[in-house]
Amino acid sequence: MSRSFTAPKGTFDLIPPESATFLRVRDAFAAGPKLAGYGYVETPIFEDTALIHRGVGESTDIVTKETYTFTDRGGRSLTLRPEATASVVRAALEHGLHRGQLPVKLWYSGSFFRYERPQSGRYRHFSQVGAEALGATDASLDAELVWLAAEAYRRLGLGGCRLLLNSLGDPQCRPAYRQRLQEFLRGLDLDDDTRGRVDINPLRVLDDKRAEVRKQLHGAPLLADHLCAECQEHYDEVRALLADLGVSYVDDPRLVRGLDYYTRTTFEFVHDGLGAQSAVGGGGRYDGLSSDIGGPSLPSVGWSLGVDRTVLAMRAEGIAVDDAPRCAVFVVPLGDDAHRRMVPVLATLRTAGVSSDMVYGGRGLKGAMKAADRSGARYAVIVGERDLRGDVAQLKDLASGEQVAVPLADLVDNLQEKLT
C-alpha cells in the first residue's frame, strides 16, 4: 500500500456507487429552475478578490478567515469563490443582461471553496446548485424560488426538511433596529469575540448556538417587530403566496444568514441528519448587492442548495440511491477471433442506444460469465468459434438462464426489441 498522495484536507472524491446519489441530487435541484425559465450560467471558479470581499461582505467570517486567496503570475489577487451570487451578478452586469427584460433568471451548478476546519457536512470544497432572479422586487419571485427548492427536496423524498423564514428588513428599517439590538446586546455577559461581533454584525449574534448565549437572548428585540411598512407588506405577501402554494414554513425571527448582502426575505432549509450542521440550503433577497459591487440598483432574490449536505440528509433518512453503473447487455466473446469480431458489434449496439459492455483482458469463460453476472446486465451475448462458423450468437437471459441462438445479423434488432 503506497500512500504517496491523498485528497487535500477537507476534500473528498466522489466514486461509484455513492457518486450516483450526488448526480441524482444535482439533477433534482436543476430540474425546477429549468422548468421555470431559468437559463444556465457558468462563471469562473476564481474571481477578483475585491469582488468576493465586497460581494460577500468584509465583516463576514467567510471573508475574514475562510477564503482561498492567491496572487497569479500577473500580480492579480484572486480568490476561489466561496459562493456564487456575487459572481452571477457580476456576470449579468458585465454582459448587460440587466438591460433587457427583467427579471433575468439564471441557475448554476458547481464547486465552491472555504478554508475551514472540516467536519461532518462541512468541507473545504463543496458543491452547490443555485438559482437567481435579478431585477425585480416582486414577492412572487421570492415565493417561486422557495417553492422550487421545497419541491426539489420533496421529489428527492426528503421528509425531514424544514423551512425557516424571516425578513431582514432593508436600509430604511434595519439601521434603527440594529442600533436597538446593539444596545440590548451590550448589556449582556458575552465573551470578547462575541462583543466584537456586536459592533460589526450584531444580527448574527442572534444566531449563536451556545446555550449560555441563547439563554440571554430571550428578551432581545426582533427585527420582525421593527420592519418598515414596505418590508412588512412584502413579507406578508411572500407568506401569503407560500400558503397558496402549499409550502409549509416556520417563521424564525432569529434566522440570520452568514452573508452581509441579504435584505428582506431570508430562508433556510434545515435537516437534523447532518451532525452539528443543519442547513441543507438557503437563500434570500439581496436588493443591495448589485450597487454594492458598483452596478445599478438591481433588486434580486436567489438560493443555493448544498449538494453534499443534501446527500448526507438522504443517507440519514436511508433514501440514498447509490448505484453502480449498469448495462443492459454484456458481451462474452470466446477466443481472439470472436473478441475481434464483437468489437464492432458492441459499437453497433451502443449506436442503437443499447447500453452494453463486454469482458476485457482475455479471461476464461467462467470468469467472463462472472463478470457478466456482476455487471447487472439482463442479457449476455456469448460468441465462440462454433457460433462464428454459423454466424450466430448465443443470447442468454441472465435472470432465467434461458439461452437461444440468434443470427448475428439480427442481434441488434433482437436485443432492441427485447429491451423495450
Next chain:
RNA sequence: GUGGGUGUAGCUCAGCUGGUAGAGCACCUGGUUGUGGUCCAGGGGGUCGUGGGUUCGAGCCCCAUCACUCACCCCA
C-alpha cells in the same frame, strides 16, 4: 485557532496481563478445457500511520509527529 476520538489486508474490524499477524466481505484461480448466481478447495495481498524510546522481545507500554474524524467558533 481550541478540544475529544481513531489509525492493523481493497472494505469492515478482531488481536488477552508485551512473546514475531487474524476473521468476514471483496478480488483472482481451480473443481466444470463452451456458461454466471449457490457450494467446495486454493491463492494474492500488511515495513500494524511515521520517527524515536523502554525491553531479551513492541500491533500492544512511553514520547514526539502526521493523517483521518467528530465537535467548538462559524457556515452550504
